[in-house]
Amino acid sequence: MIGKGAEKSTLSYLKWAFIFTGVGLVLGAWLGWQTTGTLSGMATVFFICAVLAVLEISLSFDNAIVNANKLKDMTPVWQHRFLTWGIVIAVFGMRIVFPLLIVVIAAGIGPFEALLLAAREPAEYARIMHEAHLPIAAFGGTFLMMVGLTYFFNHEKDVHWIVFIEKHMARSATVKGIEIAFVLILILVFSNLLEGEAADTFVYSAIYGLLTFLAVEVIGGLLDASQRAMSEAAKGGLGAFIYLEVLDASFSFDGVIGAFALTQNLFVIAIGLGIGAMYVRSMTIMLVDKGTLAEYRYLEHGAFYAILILSVIMYCQTLVHIPEVITGLGGAGLIGISLWSSIRYNRREQQAEALAERG
Template identity: 40%
Template sequence: MLLKTFGWSFAITAIGLALAGVLWGWQGLAIVGILSILEISLSFDNAVINAGILRKMNAFWQKIFLTVGILIAVFGMRLVFPVIIVAVTAKMSPIEAVDLAINDKNQYEHLVTAAHPAIAAFGGIFLLMIFLDFIFEERDIRWLGWLEKPLAKLGKLDTFSIVVALVGLLIAATTVATDVAHGGGDKSATVLLSGVAGLLTYLIVGGISGYFEDKLEEEEDEDEGDEAGAAGDEGDEGAKAATNAQLNGSGGRGSSGASVVGLAGKAAFFLFLYLEVIDASFSFDGVIGAFAITNDIFEMALGLGIGAMYIRSLTVFLVRRGTLDDYVYLEHGAHYAIGALAVILLVTIKYEINEVITGLVGVVLIAASYWSSVRRNRKEAAAGEDAEAKTEVTSGV
């Protein structure tokens, strides 16, 4: 199971490190290794969030996530994205931006860093919306009940999460954006525009994905009703056979079958896009933080790409092992980590925060939620044993 899921990651790590050693020597090999670890530490919570979405998809789209998705993550976000940012902000062609990245690395680094307020505002608001929609949703299982219960009541107000996100954006634009880091001056307008773009991206991609997902569920409910009616016409025996087929996942497209097969078609496609945007938002701090280690775009892409591959593999591993079902608070911890990362991104518009701190915040929150899940499982197991013992005593066994 472990080798099957992480096999490609291990292979790419070996090839990538060997390539780094050949091209850039021991120093380049060390830089690529450090960047890989940086990416994994910063994006561990990303894997948990992705797993919660990926488990809704069928096997085909899970493979797309690992293949096409990783190409987008490595070449799109870690290599092409910074070049596009430089091209747009410096008003030059992409070819000129690539030439700058290769031949004038210091200037390239300066231009990417100068674009950080816009990047941070976009990613920060997008991630903040993910956190807010989670924390304001009514759910049966709560990790921090004293906090989540009252917030779920507030979430009953329509568009409340959007209001909170916009208020947060206004606060950022009128405080940290008025005097950004590295002497960038007042970037309030840029931060506002980028933040609104992040909000719109979340609403559009998430809304379309949710629409097709709901539509698919409606179609499945209709098909289930038609099958039940047909089974009733054929008699009790036919009804029993149809019911057994659905329970075993071998026939029909009922709700149980949907959970086994997973989403496909347009619903899965837009969920895939949603996953890629989430990954992009998580990668912003890694791409910017990587400049503290190297300003070589190829070392950066290789190192961060290896780390991204492990995050993808970890996501699939969590889905196949059913980890989120076994440790029910993990998803809560990951969303709290997302909320923390969103705030950190907005704060870094003006203040520099070490990537180690950013990574540790996520790790601590997820570790705490994991430990809470373990304790919950132990309590439930103990309660089950006590109930079983009482039953045996009552029956005289």
């Protein structure tokens, strides 16, 4: 385990996230003053950083739950590596390097030129990012859809929240590759709704997303199998680490692109989303330490339903604009309902046990 969860309060888990929030908001205010030279400009950038942080947290509830589900089976060494190196990759890699890389590829310029473009011509930088939205949405949506479907299309899954749906999906899992076939059908449907070059871009990007998921699954399995061959204690090592990093990247796609609707400044986006990423890390540690997933029976189900909804929204965003607030509230709402269902289930079980003892 990561720590002694029973001995720590919820606030203690959020200590570093609070510290990072304070530093980030001060840095955002300073950046606002440096770029505008006015108190109103400083307040505006401060507010945008705060809104981006809330947006990232709302979009990442399901990310924290899925991380915790995978993390609880990892060795303490790899848990520590994910929560240290992983957060560096998440904050600096996906929130800074990834947007730069998109512009480098799309505009055919070098990394340093892309950084200068972000600093000197934020409007042009944002335009290039928005033009790259379609392939990113197709790639990330496909990867996340495979993550969600693989959870439900599992013949060994015997705990069901929405029984009439999940029971049929678990039974259908005996048909090999059924989740891949489902995704391929959706890719064809959405590509037919697009025209010309956009349709081709969508198909190619979606296929790359599918291949990336399969590659991560295969590589992760091989790496962890080789580690288990050396030592049984090494399970859930490098393969699980790679899986979680790619998963975090896929979750970040929507937040990074959506952030440009609020500001075109790369550095403001990095501060706001970075604050949100620290809360995801804190929530992940708390879920593992306290055994929350085991305590609340349907919480994990809600997270994976939220992943499926997010993947469909990313597909739909290739056709129409969907406000990020809807995406965030939708995922948080599903997780909230699954938590409420879990609490009701626990109460019924406690009442049944009490009646049995009296009888």
